[in-house]
Amino acid sequence: MTNNCITNLLKLICLLQNNSIINSCKKNCTKPYLGSISNTLYNTRPINIYNKNGSLFTTNYNGSNISLFRIKEIKNNCAILTPLINNEGTLEATTNNININTNCICAIRCLNDVYINNL
Secondary structure, eight states, X not given: OOOHHHHHHHHHHHHHHHHOOOOOOOOSTTOSSSSOXXXXXXXXXXXEEEETTSOBOOEEETTEEEOXXXXXXXXXXXXXXXXXXXXXXXXXXXXXXEEEEGGGEEEEEEOOOXXXXXX
């Protein structure tokens, strides 16, 4: 069974990140731009992912559990995610990517858009 709602949302966020445009004023996961209406440049909409059992999805990176991700690409029902780490108050992309089946995702929580330097 395909989880079209989750897959479509992930595709939209990925497209927004790839285009990084600012042109509207909605306040949720599906707003058609990254960031608020300002001159600030954003290139990432960080997300948390929740499994079918309702638990927060995490991955291990250098001994730490990471639960914040950037969508890199969506291929069919596979999401390629980049774990994000907090380095002294600034989010940074790790050099790793993980693949997750979108059918295993129950919910997505979008955080405020940010600019990540090391993409």
